[in-house]
Amino acid sequence: MALSLDYTCLMSGGPQGALGVDPEWLAAAAAAHPGQLQALQGRRASGELGFFDLPDDRQTVAAVSDWAASVKGRYDNVVVLGIGGSALGTSALHAALSPGFNEVSPDGDRPRLFVVDNVDPALVNGVLRVCDPERTLFNVISKSGSTAETMSQFLLFLDRLKAAVGDRWTDHVVVTTDAEHGFLRPFATTHGLTTFTVPANVGGRFSVLTPVGLVPGALLGWDLSALMDGAAAGRERCLSADFSANPAALIAATHHLLDTKRQMDVQVLFPYSHRLRLLGEWLVQLAAESLGKIDASGAGVGPLPHAAIGATDQHSQVQLFVEGPNNKVFTFLRVAEHDDVTIPAPPEGLEGLSYLGGQGFGTLLDAECRATRLALTAAGRPNAEITFPKVDAYHVGEWVLWMQIATAFGGECYGVNAFDQPGVEGGKIATYGLMGRKGFEDERARIEAMVMSDGQFVVG
């Protein structure tokens, strides 16, 4: 079984007549498809886009799995020190593939996971309070080996770890970084730390299937082979030369057309699934950093990826989605098969709830998904549905490749490079200046000369 995509309600003149993609526009997109596919295949062949080949790298899966097996049962806590692409994929897959509330499994084999993706002292202090260093593994993840947030965390936890376990600290640290660059690689070599490599040609937001995600995944017992099998299957379909059979190309083209021709520039991912709830945050980074760019004409382009969760957001955002401006495109994620739980028949005094008794929670969730799609469709709001046969490693892996390749096609549609992030440099350099990093003295002077407020428009 594979993911399926139904984009009927993205089209104009479909069964419900919603405002959407004109079939003629789609024909033009189909004509552009061979050229876009060739462009991506060319960059892949040149070695630039390593993410395409990750599903084949079973040697890394084996190496990570063997190492994880060798430390099985040794740790109650895995603490990931990472941010952005080093954190979001792991968090999303953890929610999907390690259901529950992050408890140690009764047999002690499955540790808890803490993804420390911020530098707030309240967060780092919290981790120190709940994780006994003796029972904790710190996985420090930075492709560049110099990320300020991750490095400052590493300095703290390294210090506390040495204080707690002395020379044995090297058994409690595993490093995931570039093969050559950055501060972490030589430090790990000096101390003989376990290390795994982020390939140089895989960017952070495309790295969840590298050791960035695989190391935590192996420790947590995810089925990494199924994850990679699903990813490989997803890649296969998303490289199809047949536009009408290529889900990534269809998603990219329809969304680009709705943005540029209908000014529908908000793209809402709406999973009706508790376990898939964090896929939206992963996708937000992937889409925002890849497509939020200045194009060749000098214009700022890129849709806004926005997350919702069903059924929860029916009680939060659906009012706006149904009645507000018609500038949003919805992608529902629907789960076909749940491990269902039956709603008991109501006791005496609650007979008014008898319509719920005897049905499954999964049935209710699915009815709500369908009801919300119907309401949006009736209000003329374009929406598509991706069906997961079930929530498991295979289908999550498939979805990862669908979205990564759709994003790559999106770069072709918008005429931007989907694989860089020039817009974040300014903030990084300003931070270095403000923190007094050597070599950034001019930046500091420039910042201190910038007046952000003259006090005129202040209340307080």
Place this chain on the structure above:
Amino acid sequence: MALSLDYTCLMSGGPQGALGVDPEWLAAAAAAHPGQLQALQGRRASGELGFFDLPDDRQTVAAVSDWAASVKGRYDNVVVLGIGGSALGTSALHAALSPGFNEVSPDGDRPRLFVVDNVDPALVNGVLRVCDPERTLFNVISKSGSTAETMSQFLLFLDRLKAAVGDRWTDHVVVTTDAEHGFLRPFATTHGLTTFTVPANVGGRFSVLTPVGLVPGALLGWDLSALMDGAAAGRERCLSADFSANPAALIAATHHLLDTKRQMDVQVLFPYSHRLRLLGEWLVQLAAESLGKIDASGAGVGPLPHAAIGATDQHSQVQLFVEGPNNKVFTFLRVAEHDDVTIPAPPEGLEGLSYLGGQGFGTLLDAECRATRLALTAAGRPNAEITFPKVDAYHVGEWVLWMQIATAFGGECYGVNAFDQPGVEGGKIATYGLMGRKGFEDERARIEAMVMSDGQFVVG
């Protein structure tokens, strides 16, 4: 100390010359302020808008606190059954006021909190696995007393609770609902359950300072008096007739002007604080359900509230924010005083990180906040900053009232009723139809006749 608002960088022609609110537009908004204030005060005086008066209701605070004191230490787990307005405020305040990772406090006095705001079987099953009924209190919250998601959860947990503790189940359930309406009130009366009341004139998304949030808060040991004191202080300033001293009116007017005159219709809340990270989700509901409406001209209006978290989203969304379309308005939440933790000096081999060593994580977080504001300002993106002197119950309470009253003023600016949600009825009725509820047979027939797909635009 109170919250402060600096909106310099929302204005056109400010120190950095960002594209923003023309001072003449703001003068017109100031002229409209007395009329808007009077309209809101009139609705308050008529008894329609109960949320204004909640900060004065110290009797309810005392009643809730007394009851919580009487059961102190009896439960390890508080499970909130609620969705939307019955869940989001409690979750946001829990993140802010109960820092850590949701563990039982060492003295056993502070329980864990589980907010069950979805009907996915994976979620409800997870709660059953980690919460021993003997040590668990279920707080079922539904103003209407008939919310399908909450009622189905209640049927399940009630059934399991009776199976586990027999007749003593009544000690493990507390009900928060309307004084008269719905299924829950008579059921609670029959069985002598502890109940608290949601006032009839307070809507779900305005209800966090009613027993909806106060009951979990009392059990978790939040300082409810300080929360209410802050809320009262926030209300005071936000009802000022002096437009230039009224933060709620200024926020509403500037955001409305940027939306309608500059097509900046995305409003990003950007807290630089781990503990304030869920305020965005609470605000999303408040703004989306209140302002996402059809106006008198028949047009769909309402900005898109969108959440980001600093510094985390510098590695996710900031690329789009800096270089993408200039259609977003940013509100930074900055914390002036942290319980800071010092970054240790780097060990041998990591000397390149010496710019971090000896400084606080809070200092780094604050530098990143400032750096990101500078980068956005330099890119011409309008942004404001609200400073929290510190994260505590007082200032969170103050912020709640700022945002609720700003939303009320927003309704006046857009010319919509901020206190209803007609757009969610369609989905509710469709769900009833699909679930086979008595009286909704025609709806079911209508839905089954609606063709959502003819199979032409399907891949899979």
